[in-house]
Amino acid sequence: MRILVVEDDQTTADFIARGFAEEGHVVDHLSNGRDALGQAMAGSYDALVVDRMLPGLDGLSLVKALRAAHVVTPAIFLTSIGGVEDRIEGLEAGGDDYLVKPFAFGELSARIAALIRRPPLSQEETVLRVGDLEMDLVRRRVLRRGQEIDLLPREFALLEHLMRRKGRVQTRTMLLESVWDIHFDPGTNVVETHISRLRAKVDKPFDHDLIRTVRGAGYRIDD
Structure with a gap:
């Protein structure tokens, strides 16, 4: 190494x-x-x-x-x-x-x-899709209806986590552990802030929302 x-x-x-x-x-x-x-x-x-x-x-x-x-x-x-x-x-x-x-x-x-030890991208899916949303993991690009969406690194990681678990509710704790590698409550609204930013970029410019809030549970992405 x-x-x-x-x-x-x-x-x-x-x-x-x-x-x-x-x-x-x-x-x-x-x-x-x-x-x-x-x-x-x-x-x-x-x-x-x-x-x-x-x-x-x-x-x-x-x-x-x-x-x-x-x-x-x-x-x-x-x-x-x-x-x-x-x-x-x-x-x-x-x-x-x-x-x-x-x-x-x-x-x-x-x-x-x-x-x-994390598996290389070649052993995983390299393109994720949910409805008309597409994420290219190799080129680090996100497109919706052919329009490129500019995401910051942590926004990209959060969206990737949700897309890999399409249709499944992800709790705040799950997101903190997987996306931020934080195994305790930091006492901040970092998850909510990033979800809001993602929605502004991924959903707001379009007529169909993909990122959904499940009241009392968490968030999921679904078409």
């Missing part, structure tokens, strides 16, 4: 690199976010470990730029910024996981392994 570590603290970077090297992995290290952006786009990595506070380009902007360029390499934020809203912000930026410092290397390694 080849891993890019983007960390400006040399002691932390050396600790991570030594741990992964002992497991037989190849590790590249960069301390500047702007340099890491070019490296991540050009290099073939299995995973990215990204600090949030970086010179040149901060970690959030780095991951956002990669996702905008359709680079889907799994990325885990490793940072001392650990508030609930900070974690949500990191996941919404396109991060796949979020680990707060101080950390145990064993947990970091296990989380990276879990991300890598």
